[in-house]
Amino acid sequence: MVGSGPGGLQLSYSLTRLGIEHAVLSDDPAPGGMFRRWPVFQRMLSWTKPFTGVDQHEPAYERFDWNSLLADEAPNRAVMPALMDGTSYFPSRPEMQKGLETFAERTGIRVRYGTRWESTRREGDDFVLATSAGEYRAPVVVFAVGVAQPYRPPIPGLDQVPHYGDFRPVETYKDRRVFIVGKQNSGFEIATGLLPWARQLVLASPSPTKLSVNTHTLVGVRARYVQPYEDAALAGGVVLLDTTIEEVKKDGTGYLVRTRNAAGEELSVPADDVIAATGFVTPLRDLPGLGMATFGQSRLPAQTPFWESATVPGIFFAGTITQGAAGLKKHGIPSNSGAVQGHRYNARVLARHLAEKRFGIPATRERLDAASLLPYLLEQVSHGPELWHQRAYLARVITLDRDTGISNDGIVPLQSFLDSAGSDAVAATLESNGQGNPYPVFYVRKDGSVTEHALAPHPMLDFTGRDYQDELRARLEPLLSPAPSPT
Amino acid sequence: MAVRDDVVNTIAAFSLFADLTGPQLEEVAHLFDESFFGQGERILRQGVSGSGFYVILEGTAGIRVDNVDRSVLKAGDYFGEISSLLGEVPVSDIVAETPLRCLVLPAGQLEGFLTKHPRIMYRLLQGEARKLKNTTKWLS
Numbered sequence: 001m002v003g004s005g006p007g008g009l010q011l012s013y014s015l016t017r018l019g020i021e022h023a024v025l026s027d028d029p030a031p032g033g034m035f036r037r038w039p040v041f042q043r044m045l046s047w048t049k050p051f052t053g054v055d056q057h058e059p060a061y062e063r064f065d066w067n068s069l070l071a072d073e074a075p076n077r078a079v080m081p082a083l084m085d086g087t088s089y090f091p092s093r094p095e096m097q098k099g100l101e102t103f104a105e106r107t108g109i110r111v112r113y114g115t116r117w118e119s120t121r122r123e124g125d126d127f128v129l130a131t132s133a134g135e136y137r138a139p140v141v142v143f144a145v146g147v148a149q150p151y152r153p154p155i156p157g158l159d160q161v162p163h164y165g166d167f168r169p170v171e172t173y174k175d176r177r178v179f180i181v182g183k184q185n186s187g188f189e190i191a192t193g194l195l196p197w198a199r200q201l202v203l204a205s206p207s208p209t210k211l212s213v214n215t216h217t218l219v220g221v222r223a224r225y226v227q228p229y230e231d232a233a234l235a236g237g238v239v240l241l242d243t244t245i246e247e248v249k250k251d252g253t254g255y256l257v258r259t260r261n262a263a264g265e266e267l268s269v270p271a272d273d274v275i276a277a278t279g280f281v282t283p284l285r286d287l288p289g290l291g292m293a294t295f296g297q298s299r300l301p302a303q304t305p306f307w308e309s310a311t312v313p314g315i316f317f318a319g320t321i322t323q324g325a326a327g328l329k330k331h332g333i334p335s336n337s338g339a340v341q342g343h344r345y346n347a348r349v350l351a352r353h354l355a356e357k358r359f360g361i362p363a364t365r366e367r368l369d370a371a372s373l374l375p376y377l378l379e380q381v382s383h384g385p386e387l388w389h390q391r392a393y394l395a396r397v398i399t400l401d402r403d404t405g406i407s408n409d410g411i412v413p414l415q416s417f418l419d420s421a422g423s424d425a426v427a428a429t430l431e432s433n434g435q436g437n438p439y440p441v442f443y444v445r446k447d448g449s450v451t452e453h454a455l456a457p458h459p460m461l462d463f464t465g466r467d468y469q470d471e472l473r474a475r476l477e478p479l480l481s482p483a484p485s486p487t
Numbered sequence: 488m489a490v491r492d493d494v495v496n497t498i499a500a501f502s503l504f505a506d507l508t509g510p511q512l513e514e515v516a517h518l519f520d521e522s523f524f525g526q527g528e529r530i531l532r533q534g535v536s537g538s539g540f541y542v543i544l545e546g547t548a549g550i551r552v553d554n555v556d557r558s559v560l561k562a563g564d565y566f567g568e569i570s571s572l573l574g575e576v577p578v579s580d581i582v583a584e585t586p587l588r589c590l591v592l593p594a595g596q597l598e599g600f601l602t603k604h605p606r607i608m609y610r611l612l613q614g615e616a617r618k619l620k621n622t623t624k625w626l627s
Contacts, residue, residue, distance in 0.1 A: 153492050206510075207517040244513045262514040279489065295523035295588055297489040302523040302586070310525035311586065326522055330537030332593025392537070419529055433537065434595065452535050452576075 001025070002117045002129070003144030005033015006100055007319015010069050010344045011142060012109045014351030017072055020359055023138075025115040025131055031104040032097040033319070034148045040167045041193045042093040045185065045222050046339055048080045049089050056081055062385035066341035067091055069103045070348055079103050090224065117145075119286050127314060140358055142350075144318035147298050147338070149283040152276045155181075157248035161255070161274040164190065173197045179257050179271035181245055183209045187277035188225035191238065201228060202269055204241035204259055216434050217333045243267065248274055282321055287312070300324030305413040306353045307346060316354070322346045327393040327415050331433040335393040345386045345394055349411055368398065368406040370480070374469050377428050381440035382463045386411045387430040391438060395427035400479050418443060418450055424479055437461060440468075446478045490521040490590065497544050498590070501563040503614070506606035515607075518600065519590035524548075524583040531567055531581040539593045540571045546587035551580040559584065568611065571597040 001008055004026035012024050028036065039045070046066035054061045056078040062070065068080040080099045084091050091099065104111070116132040120141075129136045150163040162168070164186045170193055178198045180187045183205040191201050203209075209229065210220030221229065231238040243259035246266075254272045261267070281299040288294060293302040293311040301317060302310040303325035309315040317324065323337040325346075336342025355361040368376060380396045381387055387396060397409040401423050409425070417427040427443040437457040444451050453475040455468060473480070494516045498504050504512060519542070524530050530548065531538050542565045550557045550566070557579065560566055570577040571594035592600060601608040 205517070206514050242514075244510055260510050262510050264508060264510055293523065293586060295491070296521040297491055299491075302525060304525060310523070310528075324523075328535075328537065329520075329522070329539075329591070329593075331595060332520075332539060332591075418532060418535065431537070434593075450535075454536070 001142040001144060001318070003033065003146065003319060004028055004031045004104075004111045004113065005035070005144060005146055005319055006069060006340045007146075007322070007343050007347060008033070008111075008142075008144035009100060009104055009109055010347035011144060011318040011351060012111070013069065013071065013103075013107050014348045015354070016107075016109070018351055018355040018359075018361055020351070020355055020361070023136060024109070024111040025117055025129070025133075025136065026111050026113050027116040027132075029113050030101065031109075031111065032100045033144075034146050035093060035096045035100060038148075038165070039093060039189060040164065040186075041189055043088065044091045044093065044096050045224060046091075046341055047089045048084060048091055050081045050084070050086075059385055060383040062341075063383065063388045066339070066389075067096060067099060069100070069340075070344050071103075071107060076103065076106050079106070117285070120290065122290065125314075140314055140316065140354060142316045142318050143284075143287075143321065145283050145321070147280050147282050147300070147320050147323075149281050150276075151279050151281040151297070153278055153297075155245050155248065157250075157255075158245070158274075158276055158278075160250070161248060161276055164275065164277045167275065170194065170197055173273060175199045176272035177254070177270065178202070179204070179255065179269060179274045180277050181205070181248075181257075181274065182277035182279070183221070183240065184277065184279065185221055185225060186279070187275075188221045188228055190275060190277055191228035192225045195227060195231065195238075200237055200239070201231075202239045202241060202257075202271065203228070204243050204245060204257075204269075206242065206244050206262075208242050209240060215333075216432060216436070218336060218339070219332075219334065241267070241269075282324075287315070290315075295324070305416040305419075307350050316350060318347045318350060319343050325413070327413065328418075330392040330431060333392070333432055333434055335391075336389050337393070341389045342393075345390055345411065349394065349413065352410065363410060365407040365409060368408055370406060373398065373406060373480075374472050374476070375464070377426070377442070378440075378464045378468050378472060380428050381430050382461070384428075384430075387428065388438075392429055392431040392441070395429045395443070397425055397427045399423050399425040414443070417445070421448055426476060426479060442472065442475055444476060444479060490516050490519060494521065494544065494590070497562075498542070501542065503542065503563070503565060503607060503610050505610065507604075511604075515604070516590075518596075519592050522589050522591050524587040524589070526583055526586055528583045528587075529580055530583060530587070530589070531570070531577040531579065533578060533580050534576050536576050537594070538567055538570055538577055539591045540567045540597045541565060541581075542590040544588040544590060546583060546585040548587055549582045549584050551582055552578065565611075565614070567594070568597070568615070570594065 001024045048067045049064040052064045057074040071077045119130045127141045177200040180203045212220040228238045232240045243261045246258040249256045255274045257269045307317045395414040425445045431441045432438045439457040440455045442453045548560045
């Protein structure tokens, strides 16, 4: 495995728990990945809510703690809340880094730090990674290297301006006109930090800004960074432009940014500083040369539902790169795999998948009795953290077999359940349609064909009541009657 | 996923977007997301809700109804418009026959997109008319 950010640490932990030997290589000197440096303004966008009424060492608490990695043993769960100083429920960047270091130390994760992955080749069934500390050979390689390589679109002159990652100390922007290319979270983060310093802020990109409070998802600018949006709406000094950037030209000590809107109207904007908040790409080095297909602006590797390269079998991914396995994207809503709260579950599912498929280690499947099935499923959609954080992406699957009874298959990618044949089963998910509260959805597989059953949302997000039991019993009737025999 | 920079050049050649200027193509490209599907992967699933409107950038896809292959779609073709326009579940599977790159717009955004771009709506209507004509010929 390559990488020691949260994705690499979570997968290493989960593989170790399953008894799978592996080596973790990292170019960094210590754990943390991108959180050793970013976000620029040193505070996370993901929250850890300390007081929830749920024991912090219970898995259900993970729904409220987006930042801690996952442990099977209670003392190593919920590392983050104890490290936070109480001034915000968004941890500071140093607190996040400390949390990852603490998890790695407590759980004994071993990483070969200062080991740089340099190139990759195939030899027979193995991959060989050439590194600064010699060659490593393995039949399965996992890359958890983040989506952290600064990217600039091919706009004339944009290669001459600093990227988000090159942001200077904030006071150096005092009383200056700053033009930010990009209207995503990174652009708005910088704009928020510059509000008390810059004379004028202009943010520009071709399409209008979306806000997460409107999309009811993590799509769009997060509430933390909405202040520049209000400033623009009230004509305070921030300007938002829906334009393409045609050219960035040096002009004396500053710049002239030439823009064009969809109606074809040109506007040239003078600025003292221009910042490219234009995103990041995946640092895949020579992997495309092995035939690895990528897509989208971030050059994400195309992946199967179990995060294996769609075109180079044997290479897998962990961490934020797993957003390249898009899943169903129902109603246009992506998974949360681009953030810790989502991809930490992907890593746990991947570890189990690798254990079963590559190392012949079968997973334990606990039995359920028929009487506990409905309460269990409703408890899962009410409190199961995997379902809350990875909606319409990960599912709890229960198999109902007439001969062997009811068994819990654990958490699996929903796409995998829908697209693979198998015994009669039910997959429980939580889903959102971007318009209101999330709601439980159950996919029932009976005699090889799958039907979808959405239940109503609940104003208090509690699906454990009698009405839900009755409704779910009716929806599962084809599976339950007659009841699968042994229990 | 935001789209790759070369998408604007690719869609400029598609009949659906034939009437758009450069800046309009740029705006359209940024409204869509980009998706990739491996060979054999399903994109739309018959009877499963929450899909979208897709435009094929590269590769081919099959239309499959009740596990029977019906037709093949290629670059520049689109699918998912019927379920998106009617607010209903798809009546067929769409399966990638080769590695497939697509643009995708969630179903709920299609109405706003088409009313904002009447020339695209007209081109789409022409496409639907062609499909209806072919179906009518086939039935007769």
